[in-house]
């Protein structure tokens with residue numbers, strides 16, 4: 001039962017409105033908003049409007065082990081995102097989920113999401129990825145920001161933000177991303193002209209671009225993190241890079257089955273655990289080699305690299321971190337490894353979805369292309385100006401991630417008791433914002449299954465467009481609908497790289513190719529720690545140049 005002191009806290013508290021913004025969050029305090037406004041939109045009032053207890057929250061069946069066994073036995077763990085969507089349809093906008101030893105409260109409505117992030121505290125915490133932690137501990141590796149918590153996380157994170165999140169940092173690495181995106185488009189042009197056929201005077205090629213997209217993402221990551229081009233667009237890409245891509249995929253695929261296994265039992269999953277740990281070892285050794293190279297460059301050895309580094313060219317995030325010397329080498333290694341592991345599939349996979357959606361929505365594609373072409377002309381080759389002049393590119397990425405979020409949930413442990421949907425949630429409860437059902441909810445988005453990048457352009461201009469713009473009067477969770485990169489101080493540290501990398505990729509593709517697909521059917525998706533197409537879509541690229 002809820003205590004009277006909690007009720008009075010809820011009643012008396014001024015409602016602080018958190019506004020998610022591009023550079024983090026702005027927080028403004030609006031005094032005097034009553035509890036009625038704070039709880040508007042909540043559907044389930046207990047008798048006499050009393051806050052209900054945690055135990056009253058609808059749930060999916062309380063034996064977490066039986067639930068997990070059910071998923072494993074039926075091979076449906078990869079459809080966890082679909083189960084969440086079904087549960088919201090049957091249980092309402094909040095429910096308890098039991099999986100293995102873990103209980104979470106799952107939510108979907110912006111008003112509740114706002115309340116959750118409002119209570120995340122100074123050092124927000126996500127769900128622990130136990131297999132990743134166990135690998136670090138057994139190999140005696142440090143943790144990077146992904147796995148750290150508390151004040152230690154915060155101080156490391158502030159140093160990383162300077163190299164990855166500030167607009168000054170973006171200005172430094174944007175030209176590198178642009179170079180990779182242009183090269184990719186040239187190589188694709190060559191492939192279409194040499195391997196494709198001519199249809200109505202246009203060179204056309206139909207293929208599954210997913211392996212090329214992974215190479216693009218790895219090439220882009222290496223260029224920004226190490227200032228190194230690794231030649232992945234050549235006809236014979238290095239085997240080391242191909243092995244790295246395989247290691248990241250294996251690490252991702254082996255994480256979910258190990259996720260809910262208590263640590264002492266991990267060793268009983270021996271073959272799976274061995275695959276997982278070996279994949280991580282490989283990812284670490286990739287970073288090790290680069291660190292050694294940069295170390296040698298910093299020591300003044302390896303002449304030509306030093307010249308590159310002291311020239312005006314951006315020497316890469318690793319170089320910057322090592323040169324500043326504010327983080328121990330072990331911690332730099334852990335962070336660079338996490339950035340490499342987190343930076344390949346996370347951008348390559350949404351690009352598959354974006355190409356597919358643009359291809360199956362030719363009208364949308366034309367509108368984005370004409371904005372891109374006009375902006376490109378005005379920008380005279382300046383990539384930053386070109387992106388600023390084509391907001392539909394950003395809308396395309398947001399729309400892609402709305403329908404196909406890379407991570408299906410964002411998690412937090414509130415640092416104080418809160419009330420969600422009129423239920424009492426004790427501090428320290430794992431609460432998950434379920435991004436996949438959120439992006440497809442009719443209660444949150446008008447025509448949720450329609451791919452419409454323009455809806456975000458309207459939202460950013462504050463225009464009212466059906467339910468798509470929710471104002472402070474109608475919903476205190478205004479804006480908490482585009483959360484694919486998480487939120488606040490703990491949001492994705494690679495966000496600026498990812499957003500710019502994906503937008504520049506689409507810019508150069510749309511300038512040079514018309515995209516189409518033979519079937520406009522929905523893509524089936526599977527959850528393997530990240531959300532992926534069940535089978536990668538085949539896309540037809542038709543060259544726009546003769």
Ligand code: HEM
Pocket residue numbers: 126145146147157338339340342343344346347350401405406407410411483484485486487488489490491492493494495497498
């Ligand atoms: C479309 C691409 C991407 C998406 C959708 C995405 C999504 C996310 C999300 C949801 C989180 C958790 C945020 C939170 O809890 O609030 C996260 C954290 C993180 N991401 Fe990304 N990510 C993407 C690309 C990248 C890239 C390219 C990198 C590396 C260059 C990266 C590195 C990280 C790291 C290191 C964290 C942990 C940050 C921390 O805990 O302080 N991500 N990402």
